[in-house]
Amino acid sequence: MTILDLITGLLLLAALFFFVAGTVGLLRFPDLYSRLHALTKADNVGLGFAVLALMLQAQSWSEVFKLGLIWVLVLAASATVCFLIGNEALRRGVKPWTGKSP
Amino acid sequence: MPDTDHRLYLVAGAALFAIGFYSLVVQTHLLRRIMALNVMGSGVFLVFLTLADRTTGSVADPVPHAMVLTGIVVAVCATGLALALADRVQAATNKVDVDDGPDGSQDATDAKEARRG
Amino acid sequence: MSIHALTLLGILFSSFLTGLVIFFLKEESHRLRTWLNMLGAGLKLVLVAALLWGVHEGKDYSWSFEFLPGLQLALGADANSVLFVTLSTVLWFWTTLYAVGYLEDSPHRSRFFGFFSLCVTATTGIALSANLITFLIFYELLTVSTYPLVVHRGTPDALRGGRIYLTYTLIGGTVLLLAVAWFSRLAGPVAFKERGVIEALMATHRGELQLLFFLFVLGIGVKAAIVPLHGWLPKAMVAPAPVSSLLHAVAVVKAGAFGIVRIVYDLYGVENAAKLGLLPPLAVAASVTIIYGSVRAVFQDELKKRLAYSTVSQVSYIVLGTAILGPLATIGGLVHLVHQGIMKITLFFGAGNYAETLGIHRVSEMNGVGRRMPLTTAAFTVAALGMIGVPPLAGYVSKWYLKKGAITAGDEWVALVLAGSSLLNAAYFLPILYRAWFLAPPKTWPREHPFGKWETHWMLLAAPLVTAALVVWAGVFAESSFSPLAWVKLIAAREYGP
Amino acid sequence: MDREIAMMSHVFDWILVLLVLALAWRSLNDCDLFRGVIQFIALGLLLAVAWLRLRAPDVALAEAAVGSGLTGALILSALVRMRQRERRGVPASASSDTSRTLQSGTSNRSRVLIGALSLALLTALGWAVFRFSAQSSGLAVESLAKLPESGVTNPVTAVLLNFRAYDTLLEIGVLLLAIVGVWALRRGERPGDDLRERPLLMSLLRLLLPVLVLAAGYLLWIGASAPGGAFQGGALLAGALVLGLLAGLAGRFLRRERLLRTGLTLGVLVFAAAGLLALWRTGGLLQYPAGQGGAWILVIEAAALISIGLTLGLLYLGGRPEEEK
């Protein structure tokens, strides 16, 4: 096991943490908007760590480049989708949670 | 892959097929039945690919892979066709199923009329 | 292909092709259709004459074509076939003439004459079949082509009659198919041969042969109207008169009788059949039919029905002849094939004339009809007397040989049957003749249809007169060498061997 | 260590399989049809993972793109259409409600019967598959031995476009047939709401569409030596087309009917023509001249890519694009 493998492991653990956090958020948060927040933000960071970890294991620079591209694309896509869902929910009159029970 | 228990995947394939078949017959909603066909197909693909994975060398048997690729494309074509047809059926009958006895209620009434006449 | 084979095919195609062409003719082209019909009939007559001469000279006529592996469509002409083919061709010619006159203004004539021609093709095909499978083919073709004729009028009655006819004949045909297939499996695809083809099987397959014989008789007996398979015949009387004539005298019933002749003589061999113990039951069935038919005929008021039951009875004379061992009975049965044909066709022509000209359908309406239509009634009388067996008419000849043959064979009871039947014949024919000639005619006929200067249309008149003349000729000149009897003796000689 | 890995992968297999089965059951029998469809899409993704696990990356790519993505999109859009129609029209009967209730058209007795039948099927299948030997090389040895002659180095591509190219030719035919059938059935509907009012999405699409087309070409090219090929590329192309349709960018394109039809048939025609040309050149149907396999395959795949992309994309439209004159 090289030092590179060790760093990979650590990065993956970090990724795992963020994914778990995101998932917990998705399950536990009270309303749509906060769930969206948890899902997109935490998962994007988690994916970022995972991509980084894999980059360290890559065989060539082109692989590194492709992994990076994946991250960027997912980032763009999830941001857009998150925006669309939130926007649509707002349009349909889904009220954000304010902490007070109605 | 040598360390995989193929029987697990094979039985899973069989189970997918059986679940799909059960739902295809039991369910009446056209969309569900179309999905059931897809699940059946996935079961078949699972069996195919698991069987291909039994090689000892570094790569799996490519022939079933090609067959499954063919199968996937056929499945999506079937889905497209079935959905278009389902849409027409709904437009024509205002229903989302095609259940009225195997020979169609229309014919049954015709038959009654014929006997009377 | 030799000239002989061409003759055989020509006999078939002379009516088949005319039939096909007529089918697609326009309804209005009356003249062309008539010409075609008569041309076909005439051509066939010429060809049959040539055949008759050739067979008499001992020429070999055969043609075959393998249509399935090991299965031949085979035509041939032996003495038996010539007898039947001559009968049907001669009678067809006159029936065609009659039908042209009879159907002058009715609809669907193209359809009618198309099937009419096909029907005769099938009949001649049956006559010329050289093996069992060919016989089966034409036998079924006959069923199919007569159905449209039976239902020709399209009335509910006609349709019902047609349905009954078809039910009987198709079931019979199916039984025959089974018998043929089974027989072929036993004996191979054999050709008809005098004295039979089952010699080799006699020892080993006795039971099977007996069962098969039963199936054959069951299958063919439907068309020969053996009791209790006769139910369709009186119902089929709804057909137009020319059809009834053809059905009774030439085509269907005769095909059945001829089929039984073929089975007994040329498939089993009459001696083999006797050894298998098959003849007595057949004789009993025929006798029952003879008596039953005659009794029923006595009580029919409708003329055509009476004639129909008479047919049921008379055709079984032929069967009876084949069911008695010995050349004399054979001669009696076979010659009745011809004699019954010409007599019965005359009677039906007469009945048709009464119906068409005067609207008479029942015996009770026939008072004095002899004065209104003397020529027709004369012909009718000749035929009726022949049927009863008055000498020297045709019927007398056949009955004499039958009686003689039965006594020779030791079946005296058959003579009683014949005598009884003759009495019954008299009982149902003589009252008709009495009414026709000796009772006063009514003031008006049920539905009179005048036909110019003759008592009826000349075509309607010519046919019965000619056939009545044949009845006289067949009886009076029976012993000459140009009579049916002479020919039948030739067959019997060949069948029983030297 | 090896044992631990084996153990872990074993656990992984079990989890995967159970998840797959649970999702399959739920997706077909969930009382909410919409949720069922979503679970169906998720099932597709899980299956793609399973394919990877079974060393079938080519299939995994296709499954993710076609089996899960495109099929899911097709079913979802059909569901939306059906619901819209139901909302418009008066429901004709109680059983016509697509939304919430589980369909109960089948009686309990026949359910039990069919259940028993399915179980019997499963038992028989299980019995059969348990008899398979754990190791078998299938045709792997033969295909690897002939791989150098095929003109490509990815064995799956070699099978698809050389060893069993005839299958693939007919399969391209199936694709064309599907679109012909769909077009014969109905007129397609442009997606209802116009996405052009959503600037963020539009800017994403402007980024994404070229990338997708590029990626499709890349997959086609790489297919000769690595996972990828005309089908996977075509699926990406189809995705691009679907996005284009959704964004209302493809309207002008859809009006060029002759062009569309030519594009759809290109795959079949080029493939078949190549087969005949090969027959003329070498005397064998689809037998490429020696040493030119790679080039022939590339040409065929390029044509197929266009047809596959168009077909799959237009399937989403669910019908013929314009009213015919």
Next chain:
Amino acid sequence: MTASWSFALLVLGPLMAAALAFVFPRRGRGVALAAAGITAGAWVGLVREVMAGGVQIQRVGGWSAPLGIDLRADGLAVLMLMVTGLISGAVTLYSGRYFRDAHDLESAHRERYFWPLFLFLWAALNALFLSADIFNLYVTLELLGFAAVALVALAGNREALKSAMRYLFVSLAASLFYLLGVALVYGQCATVDLTLLAAKAQPGPTLWVALALMTGGLLAKAALFPLHFWLPPAHANAPAPVSALLSALVVKGAFYILLRLWFEAFHSLNTPAVAQVFGGLGAAAILWGSANALFQPRLKLLVAYSTVAQLGYLFLLFPLAAARDGGFLAWSGGLIFLAAHACAKTAMFLTAGNILHAAGHDRIKDLGGITHVPPISTFAFGLAGLSLIGLPPSSGFAGKWLLLSASLVQGQWWWVVVMLVGSLLAAAYVMRVLTRAFTRVPDATAPHPIPPVMEWTALAMAVLAVGFGLVARWPAELLRVGVPWP
């Protein structure tokens, strides 16, 4: 060399024609006629090679089984190709007029899409009959199924759409059953080639299950009782030429694969018990289908149920052909029967289309007085009926005769009873229709005139159905080429 081109053109001809008919929708009929010409030429080339040189094999791509796909033409395949060609040719002629009759937008649309779909169907059939590879057969089956379903739906009315939907479900599920079987076979034998399988397949649980799956799927596609339920509505509601194609050819495709599986690839699994089960289902189909045909109110439904019944006869081939003694009799008989039924059913459905066209409906009880106005169509129906009933000398008779002989030779008399009863029932339902032709109705409404080409095409097929029986020796000889058992 000739054979190679024949193989290629028989499949690629209609396939490319289908694509072209899609690109040039207005040229559909011309393209189809061209395809008919090409396939006819290719078929003639092939049949000459087969007659002269025995079984022809084409190794696609220059590879050979197990890695590649083999195409194969033996007597059976050539016969099926001939039947396909004849019927497709007739349908081409007929449809050229059929879809043009009404000048509305709807029928114009139908004609545009009929041609490519029809040509796809044709290509699929040709490919199916030539294939010697069970996976390739799966692809052809799908091609066939899609085309058939789309063609049924082309009629566009409510019933047609519903039956097309049901047909599609059955067809797809059946294909998947078949495909799963293929997977198991491949897993066991590592090949999907029919010839190689014949050598490799040994009875065992896996292959039994695999074969059961494939057979189940194919039986559903071949609509053998009790899996026939989808057939009558689909065949009765499709446009007339489509019904003809479906009844005459499409169901036969699945049957053909069954023959290939049970008599070639897995002949070692073809035990007498299995054969008797097939025969029993066939017998049930004969009786059930015929009995139902007797009570159908509509002509096309009657003809469709007759298909259910007649398919039963084909399956009598299984118990009869497996035996050494008289096996070939049954084999040739069953296949001649298949050809006979194909021609007769085409004639019947085309005639039904004509009657529908003339009368505007096909209710049997109201057909009196209409059918005697188009006499050619009635005549065609009658001739086709002869063949269905199996009256001599039709081809139906030839087939039945051979089957009968085989069962008598083998002492399996129970099939004899079934066949004869089936014939009588067939006569009964055929006569139900023909009787109408002779019914005189006083105030018959003037029927819509039928285009001559539609009448004559139907008649030609009917004449073929009868006349084929007179030359039935030729197909019997042809079938000897590459007969699957020694």
